Amino acid sequence: MTAPLCVFPDAATLAETLADEAEALLTDAIATRGGASLALPGGRTPSPFLIALGKRAVEWAKVTATLVDDRWLPPDSPDSNAATLRATLLAAAPAIRFVPLFNGAPTPEAGEAACAATLRVLASPFDLVVTGMGEDGHVASLFPDAPDLASALDGPSPCRALRSPSAPHPRLSLTLPRLLDSRRIVVLITGAAKRAVLERAQEDGPVAELPVRGILRQTRTPAAVFWSPA
Numbered sequence: 001m002t003a004p005l006c007v008f009p010d011a012a013t014l015a016e017t018l019a020d021e022a023e024a025l026l027t028d029a030i031a032t033r034g035g036a037s038l039a040l041p042g043g044r045t046p047s048p049f050l051i052a053l054g055k056r057a058v059e060w061a062k063v064t065a066t067l068v069d070d071r072w073l074p075p076d077s078p079d080s081n082a083a084t085l086r087a088t089l090l091a092a093a094p095a096i097r098f099v100p101l102f103n104g105a106p107t108p109e110a111g112e113a114a115c116a117a118t119l120r121v122l123a124s125p126f127d128l129v130v131t132g133m134g135e136d137g138h139v140a141s142l143f144p145d146a147p148d149l150a151s152a153l154d155g156p157s158p159c160r161a162l163r164s165p166s167a168p169h170p171r172l173s174l175t176l177p178r179l180l181d182s183r184r185i186v187v188l189i190t191g192a193a194k195r196a197v198l199e200r201a202q203e204d205g206p207v208a209e210l211p212v213r214g215i216l217r218q219t220r221t222p223a224a225v226f227w228s229p230a
């Protein structure tokens with residue numbers, strides 16, 4: 001595995017350590033390039049990190065944030081990743097320029113081209129990408145059982161509409177190349193079950209079987225896995 005595993009005693013320590021690193025990366029980006037950009041995860045696990053980051057003294061008006069993926073839902077839906085971000089980081093740092101993935105189109109397939117156009121004008125590379133991981137090895141919404149997965153693991157588009165029979169809601173996800181178009185990428189996970197998946201992902205096998213392999217194996221972007229037992 002090229003990405004080191006960083007083990008923390010608990011979720012709070014993990015969240016504070018990752019918030020320290022994010023604060024330093026954003027502060028450096030603002031000092032050297034005048035602005036910073038990041039792509040942030042959905043799901044439940046990242047909330048302590050997003051809350052911790054919101055307490056940091058960053059020039060938030062110079063930061064642009066998007067999501068690594070979202071469920072194709074109106075922004076006020078409680079299942080929307082944008083809603084989670086609004087309730088955590090954006091509640092504490094409302095000056096952030098938030099670029100949502102959901103754009104009101106009736107389906108992610110119908111919204112994909114406009115979303116790609118929006119993403120193409122964002123700074124490249126991101127300063128930081130953080131993604132969660134599911135127990136099937138998916139990252140962002142790159143689900144192993146999504147029929148269109150192959151086109152999201154490769155190719156020029158920054159985002160893809162994806163549907164997984166095992167996951168609720170159709171999704172719009174950054175593609176693997178766009179996730180890796182970053183100065184730093186961190187996979188944030190907790191719990192024994194996800195640690196076991198990570199260990200399986202270190203074995204030989206296709207990226208399409210456990211998409212997290214696409215982050216663990218590459219050498220283009222400095223990557224790490226942050227894990228705590230709970």
Ligand SMILES: O=C(O)[C@H](O)[C@@H](O)[C@H](O)[C@H](O)COP(=O)(O)O
Pocket residue numbers: 041042043044045046069070071081131132133134138139140141
């Ligand atoms: O919208 C989503 O579902 C995600 O972005 C997804 O990739 C998530 O990060 C993992 O499924 C882990 O989710 P939990 O942290 O809730 O286990």
